[in-house]
Amino acid sequence: MTVSVDVLILGAGPAGLSTALHLTQVCPRLTPSVLILDKARHPRPKLCAGGLVADAEILLQRLGLDVREVPHMDSLAAHFDFAGRGLSVRVPKRHALRVIRRDEFDHWLAEKAKSRGLEIREQVTVKDVRPDSDGVTVITDAGEFRARLVVGADGSNGVTRRCVLPNAPVHTARVLEVLTSTESVVAGSNDRRKQAAFFDFFVVPRNIAGYVWDFPTQVQGEPMRCWGIYDTNLLAGESRPPLREPLAEEMSRHGYALNQHELKGHPIRWFDPFDPISVPRVLLVGDAAGADPLFGEGISIALGYGNLAAREIKRALETNDPSFSKYRRHVLASPLGGTLIARWLIANFIYTLKWKWFQVLLWRGLKPVVILTAWTVVLNWARRLPIPK
């Protein structure tokens, strides 16, 4: 038997849950006819360093949610370095970065969605998405679903984009991550790094268009470090070392041995302003639409897409126009679009100017310019999104 609803959201990560939570605020009477499907069951593992910038917290607060309920670790400073030296950022009276674990954060968000009357069907894997002139048929391993509108929130490897936009260009970053204890074999190393997050861009002159990170985190209350390497693939045509090599090198500089830990990888689909993000009756949010190309930061971005998608769905239902023909334009013209375009431009600029002298100048010599740019066009966009009501 086919299950029919008004809005079907494919994926219960931050993008899908944010879309659903915003819908309960902008269009409360729709709540009983919104259904969220996910192939996993929360709490589910999700490879992610879990760094939450202030914009993510603002979007959650505006949904009436307090992320401090989720176990977290705060980074009081964030360092942006080239080969161990660069600039350090502190935010007066608050943390620079809050770090959560995604199994806990996404589970918490899913419980909040349920408590607001939203239905999530877990362990349902979407296989195909087929829009037609009257609605959308979604084929899953648990039967067929039919909806007036569908939201593709199934992440970087999701099926929605592949089904509805099979020929659209794909831009993906390579990302590796490893968790370690805080015990470094280099005496004193951990004390300095304990409460700080590090981004090191020494990999750029080696044709890896990204950085190595090292964040404080916790796993079941136990303090840990989360290390990783991000490569936008913007220099994919050049000769590059295997991605794990510079990560191992950076970890060993701080007294950690990569080969003693489990290394995991996952791609991040990143945003390009020219990519399509909807077809009639189906729109994409979160990684399915495109995360931040500059840092691969996608949690605040996913939450922001939810704000805009809910508004777009409300408009489509009120005007009886399910074409979503203006969705991309509305995203690009929004504060979320503003930060994504800025990050796309900056990534294309700083990762392709890969000379060592330029990277040294950027991270060590141009502190006021970098901080001003970060403050004005990379961060502080969420406050300018419309308030959900």
Ligand SMILES: Cc1cc2nc3c(=O)[nH]c(=O)nc-3n(C[C@H](O)[C@H](O)[C@H](O)COP(=O)(O)OP(=O)(O)OC[C@H]3O[C@@H](n4cnc5c(N)ncnc54)[C@H](O)[C@@H]3O)c2cc1C
């Ligand atoms: C190693 C790594 C480190 C990262 N670190 C950070 C960080 O520190 N800070 C940050 O902001 N971002 C980070 N990111 C990016 C961030 O994880 C993503 O941008 C974010 O998860 C996007 O949210 P989403 O809801 O779009 O997708 P997801 O979180 O991927 O959620 C998609 C959901 O869809 C479900 N799904 C997928 N396919 C199907 C299917 N066929 N049927 C049904 N359900 C399906 C999945 O089970 C999942 O629950 C990192 C990413 C990686 C890979």
